[in-house]
Amino acid sequence: MTDRRPYRRETEERRRDDLIAAALDLVSEGGPQAATVRAIAQRAGVTSGLIRHYFSTKEELTRAAYRRLMDRMTADSAIVLQDGPADPAARLAWFVAASISPPVVDPVAVGLWAGFLHGVQRDAAMRDVHAATYLGFRDVLQSLIAALPRTASATQLRADAIACNAIIDGLWLEGSVLPEAFAAGEIVDIGLAAVGAILKTDLAAAMAATKRDIL
Amino acid sequence: MTDRRPYRRETEERRRDDLIAAALDLVSEGGPQAATVRAIAQRAGVTSGLIRHYFSTKEELTRAAYRRLMDRMTADSAIVLQDGPADPAARLAWFVAASISPPVVDPVAVGLWAGFLHGVQRDAAMRDVHAATYLGFRDVLQSLIAALPRTASATQLRADAIACNAIIDGLWLEGSVLPEAFAAGEIVDIGLAAVGAILKTDLAAAMAATKRDIL
DNA sequence: AGTTGAATTACACGGCCGTATAACAAGGGG
C-alpha cells in the first residue's frame, strides 16, 4: 500500500474556506442536490472524509456556506458607500444601482439563493441568518432614505424602505433569472426611476451628477 | 404469490394529476431532493414503477409539475379580474392586491418556486415555461396600466410595467419568506402606495372606493 | 363468460448518498 495520495497540511481557516467555496460552486452549478459530500471534497481537492473533520455534519457545512453567500451579497451592495459621493440622494442612487447590477445581479447568485431557500425555511439557524441579512440590508437602505432632505414619519420611513427594498429585490430576481429579457442598463434606469418616484426624489439626476465626479 | 397489492385503474388524466400534485407537495415540504420517484409514488398512492408508465423520465414529471405551479399562480392573481370592478384604476389595484396576498403570497409557493429555479436555469423547456409565464403576467399588468386615464409612451409603459412587476415580485418574495416581519395588510398597503406613486395614481383610494361596491 | 390489451405491481440492477472508523503520513518539538 504505497500509492496513497500525497497531501499538504493546511490551516483550518484555509480548509474551511476551500470547502465552503466548493460547496457554493456546486450549488450554483447544479442545485443543492449536486453539492454532495464527495463532489464538494473533489472540488476542494481533498477526500471526502476530510469534510467531517471540519464540519461535524453536512448540514453544518451548508449553514456556513449560506452565511458566506449572504455576507458576500450584502458586501457587494455596500461597497459603493465606502468611496461613494457625499450627497444623500447620490449615495442612495449609487447603492440602489449597485444592488441591481452585477455582481449582485447574477444568475449564479440567484440560483445559489434559491438553492438554499428550503434550508432557510426549515432550519432555524439558517432562518436567523436570512432574517438578519435581510433586515440588515433594509436598515442600510432605510438610513440612506432617512438622510434625504425631506421629512417623513417613522412609519412612512419604514414603508418607504420596504417598498424600495421590494423594487430592488424584484429587479434583482427578474434581471438574474431572465437576463436576456432586459436591455443593458435598463434595469438600473427603471430601478432608479421607480425608487425616485416613491421617494419623490430625482435619483437619476443625482446619479448622473456624481458619475463625473467619481469616475 | 397472492398478496399482491390490489389497485383500481384510473384515467390517464387523473393519474397524471395525482402524480404532479404529489410531486409539488413533496418539493414544497422538503425541497427538490425530497421529491424522489419512490416518495412521489407513495404520496400519490401508487407504486414507483407507475411513474414511468406516465412520464418517460423523472425530468418530464418535473417539467409538468413546474408548468402546473406557474399556471396556478398566475390564475390566482388573475381571478380577481373576472368579477372585479370596471374602473381601470380599481382593476389595477385589485390585481396588485391579489398578487401580494394569499394564496399567491405563501411560504409554500415561494419554496416551490425556488425548488424549481435550478431546473429553470438549466433546462431549456423549463426556461421557456418560465419566460412565458413571467412575460404573460407582465403583459396583464401592462394592459391594466395602459387602461389608466393617462398618456404614456410605449417605452414608458414598458418601464412602468417592469417597475410595478418588480414591486409585486419583491413584496411577494419578502412576504412569503419572512411573513412574521410584516403586519397584517401592511404589504398590500405598501404595494398599492408604491405602484400608485410610480404611476401617479391613487390606487389605495380606488381600492377603497370599490371595496364596498363588490363585497 | 372468455379473451385480450394495458394499467399496475413487483423486483432487480448499478450507482451514489451521508456517515463511521481505521490506517497512514506530514511536519513541528524534543
Add this chain to the structure above:
DNA sequence: CCCCTTGTTATACGGCCGTGTAATTCAACT
C-alpha cells in the same frame, strides 16, 4: 533524528436513488 500529535486518506456500511423488465390483475369488449 526520531517521536508524536493530528490532519488526511482509505475503505466499509446500510440505505436510497433512477431506471429497466417481467409478472400480474383489472376492466372493457365481444
